[in-house]
Amino acid sequence: MRSKLPNVGVTIFTEMSQLALAHHAINLGQGFPDYNPDALLMQCVSDAMLAGHNQYAPMAGVPTLREAVAEKVARLQGQEYDPGDEITITSGATEALASAMIALIHVGDEVILIDPSYDLYAPVVRLAGGITVRVPMTPPTARTKRFTIDWSALEAAIGPRTRMIVLNFPNNPTGTILGDGDLERLEKITQQHNVLLLSDEAYEHIVFDGEPHRSLASRPALADKTIVVSSFGKTFHATGWKIGYFCAPKALTAEIRKIHQFIVFSVPTPIQHGVAAYMRQHARLDQLPAFYQQKRDRLKAGLEGSAFRPLDSQGTFFLLVDTSALGNLKEKDLAQRLTIEHGVGTIPVSAFYEDPDDPSANHRLLRLCFAKQDQTLDRAVEALRAVRGVGA
Numbered sequence: 022m023r024s025k026l027p028n029v030g031v032t033i034f035t036e037m038s039q040l041a042l043a044h045h046a047i048n049l050g051q052g053f054p055d056y057n058p059d060a061l062l063m064q065c066v067s068d069a070m071l072a073g074h075n076q077y078a079p080m081a082g083v084p085t086l087r088e089a090v091a092e093k094v095a096r097l098q099g100q101e102y103d104p105g106d107e108i109t110i111t112s113g114a115t116e117a118l119a120s121a122m123i124a125l126i127h128v129g130d131e132v133i134l135i136d137p138s139y140d141l142y143a144p145v146v147r148l149a150g151g152i153t154v155r156v157p158m159t160p161p162t163a164r165t166k167r168f169t170i171d172w173s174a175l176e177a178a179i180g181p182r183t184r185m186i187v188l189n190f191p192n193n194p195t196g197t198i199l200g201d202g203d204l205e206r207l208e209k210i211t212q213q214h215n216v217l218l219l220s221d222e223a224y225e226h227i228v229f230d231g232e233p234h235r236s237l238a239s240r241p242a243l244a245d246k247t248i249v250v251s252s253f254g255k256t257f258h259a260t261g262w263k264i265g266y267f268c269a270p271k272a273l274t275a276e277i278r279k280i281h282q283f284i285v286f287s288v289p290t291p292i293q294h295g296v297a298a299y300m301r302q303h304a305r306l307d308q309l310p311a312f313y314q315q316k317r318d319r320l321k322a323g324l325e326g327s328a329f330r331p332l333d334s335q336g337t338f339f340l341l342v343d344t345s346a347l348g349n350l351k352e353k354d355l356a357q358r359l360t361i362e363h364g365v366g367t368i369p370v371s372a373f374y375e376d377p378d379d380p381s382a383n384h385r386l387l388r389l390c391f392a393k394q395d396q397t398l399d400r401a402v403e404a405l406r407a408v409r410g411v412g413a
């Protein structure tokens with residue numbers, strides 16, 4: 022078979038989840054909650070079904086949901102998007118990202134990815150005929166304790182064929198968020214260079230320590246050239262519903278909708294109506310940072326003084342831990358052994374690089390997902406604290 026993606030197998034998330042299942046391990050690997058969405062949200066979706074919202078939704082999404090997104094983005098980011106032709110409801114952030122890439126990348130276009138980067142980006146860029154250009158983030162040090170963006174390296178990577186830069190902040194896996202200085206740098210760079218920005222803001226509502234989420238939509242000069250993507254699944258503890266959206270200027274939206282309409286046409290109607298009704302409850306959305314900050318702090322405090330040294334997490338529901346105390350194993354080997362020998366599933370950060378086996382991709386870091394019940398976190402902490410070494 023002549024494969025279009027010869028180097029793509031199952032994702033690391035599937036692989037590690039299967040390993041965790043096979044060894045009855047606590048799964049802090051794949052990014053999904055082990056608790057239900059709010060009962061009110063499930064009630065809203067169920068009500069929508071019983072009210073008869075069960076046939077195809079409009080291609081761009083149910084109008085009330087698009088209006089709810091427009092209101093939310095205006096309230097939180099100060100940017101007005103027209104729900105008619107600038108907001109589209111998609112099958113998760115995944116479909117929004119893929120549709121945007123397929124619609125906007127032409128054969129031979131270069132697309133800049135900031136590594137470590139989410140596993141969808143590179144294969145879909147290639148499917149669209151594009152060429153990836155990788156710019157690594159600066160790894161954490163004892164002082165910084167988090168990955169930071171190397172804006173000079175990013176600007177140096179832009180050339181005449183650069184079509185798009187993909188950004189993902191709050192960042193999976195590093196937990197890094199954008200500061201005001203970052204947005205300023207990006208704005209300057211995009212004034213000099215004619216590029217599109219694809220901003221994966223799947224974790225936009227999970228930002229800690231009183232910081233705001235700084236969306237690329239919050240600056241008109243950036244919003245003009247950006248497709249902002251978000252995920253209701255991540256926001257509402259409902260990853261299995263696969264519902265998200267993107268906001269983009271009219272001309273970009275029109276092109277992306279051409280792909281969206283032939284890949285999925287529209288996404289489940291009762292879920293759209295249910296989410297729209299639920300979004301009238303602003304307070305519930307605004308409680309999300311505190312909810313996840315408590316979980317971050319619980320996991321972090323539990324691991325202090327163990328062989329898994331927590332780094333800083335400014336957003337998302339992921340915490341990176343430094344495993345230098347356990348020796349020099351490749352991150353993936355360590356993650357596998359931890360699952361099999363100690364009953365805790367994690368994700369190696371090296372999986373978010375072009376070549377996970379390359380030494381430059383191995384910083385002795387693992388990603389832990391803390392979107393878990395407190396008791397799950399406590400059991401994982403207990404198991405991890407007992408680890409003194411791995412393997413023979």
Ligand SMILES: Cc1ncc(COP(=O)(O)O)c(C=O)c1O
Nearest residue numbers: 113114115139193223252254265
């Ligand atoms: C950075 C990032 N983007 C996109 C997605 C996909 O989101 P969705 O489940 O809404 O398709 C994920 C899910 O893990 C993610 O971590």
